[in-house]
Amino acid sequence: MNLILTVLEIVSPVFLLAAIGFIWVKTGHEYRIEFVTKLAMTLSVPALIFTALVKAEIEPTALTKLLFASILAYGSVTVVMYAAVKILRLETRTFLNPLIFGNVGNLGLPLAFFAFGDEGLSYAIIIFAVMAMWSFTFGVYITAGGGSVGKAIKEPLVGATLLGSIFLWQGWTLPTFMMNTLELLGQIAIPVMLITLGVAVARLAPRGLGKAAVLSVFKALLCTGIAVAVGRWFELTSVPYAVLILQITTPVAVTSYLLAEKYGAKADEVAGLVVASTLLSVLYLPLLLAFVV
Template sequence: MLLALTVLEIVAPVFMLGLAGWTWVKRGAEFRVDFVTRICFTISVPALLFTALARAELDPAFFASLAGAAFAAYMLAALALWVAIRLGKLSVRVWLAPLVFGNTGNVGLPVAMFAFGDEGLALAAVIFAVMACLSFTVGVWLVSGGGSPAEAAKQPIFYGAALGLLFALMDWELPSFLMRGLDLAGQMAIPLMLLTLGVSVARLSVKGAGRAIAMSVLRVILCGAAAWGAARIFGLSDIGRDALILQLTMPVAVTSYLLAERYKAEPSEVAGLVVVSTLVSVAAIPLTLAAILEGWLP
């Protein structure tokens, strides 16, 4: 009972705000996703990443291990999911990037913060930064066939994370009035992203539900195993391992649908995958948290 209450305290705020966004749209109210998303990824998320990382006490060796483990975990997950997609006779161009690069921003950051506090948020931010760089390069290349490494350097979240890490590692500090301003900007990020997630799920339709359910469950298992394996290889601490597993098992991101729409990579299939994996996460995230909190992981 105590474990259930602890898990509920962590996930309830996340799902409540997502449900609020879903209800908002279902009641016919206007919500301009493009505008809110631009605000998030141009202003609030970079500010959140910077403040979370700049305040973190990051040991350079630990940071290198965590970043390396995150990169290795995504590569292992990509390999395992590529095999699964080929065995299922599905399109690699359509399915691989959405399955590999999950919703570490909208859902992963708040879950890590509620589960592990400020330290967990800082660790999740490092993993999110690695994922964002891979998603805007390898991910775009997979979906479109023509991504460029320079694409990641165009994203404000890249600079927010990079500067935050630099300030943490060099033990620099900004004037208090600047940090307070960035704090205010960053505080917008999590509620806006969760509301947007609910809105997006409400507006998307499901196609191929059975296939989407199977692949959503399989991605949780394979990505979780990849994260656990990479954590063991790089010798991460328990909290580093837990943050990595939690981030990699997040549901499919709404941005995967936007990329599929942009590059005509069967967006209806990806839309169904986003909706179904988000619904699967209602059970998957609490189960993952229970395994972490109870020390069931070897």
């Protein structure tokens, strides 16, 4: 009973905030998702990332180990999903990107924070940075036929991660008034990202939900297996091990739909994957938490 209550305490705020965004839009209220997303990804999320790393009381060697584990995990997922797309004769431009990348930003960071506090958030940020770099390069290349390493490096969240990691490594900090300002700015990131996730799901026009549900289950099982294997191979301790599993197995990211819409892939098929995997995550994420907490 205590385990069930603990899991509910962790996942309830995540899905309730997403539900607020969903209901907000469905009841006819305005929500400028482009503006809110740009505000979060340009200012609030980088501030959250930087301050979390500066304040983290984690050995740099542990973060380095998780960094390489994350690279191997995403590399393994990429190879296996590429093979699966070819075997199942799915369109690569449409399906490969959403099957590789999960919703680490909108869902993964809040989940890690609610489950493991500031320590879990610090570990989750490292995985988020790896995903962001791979998504902005390989992910864009697959969907659009071209990507840029320079573009990924210029993203504020990647820069905040690199700068925060240097501060953590050197034991530096900023003057109190600057840290207080950045912390206040970063505090809006998690609720805004979750509400925006609900808004995005409410506005999607999905198609092929049956196939999307099967692929979503396949993605969840495969990503869980790879994350567990990689975590054990690197001998990660309990918290980074749990965070790696949760981050790698998050449902399909809304950004995959936005990329498909922008570059002419089958956006309605990707919308189906986003909706199906997000709804299924309401069931499997609590099970995963019960396993790793």
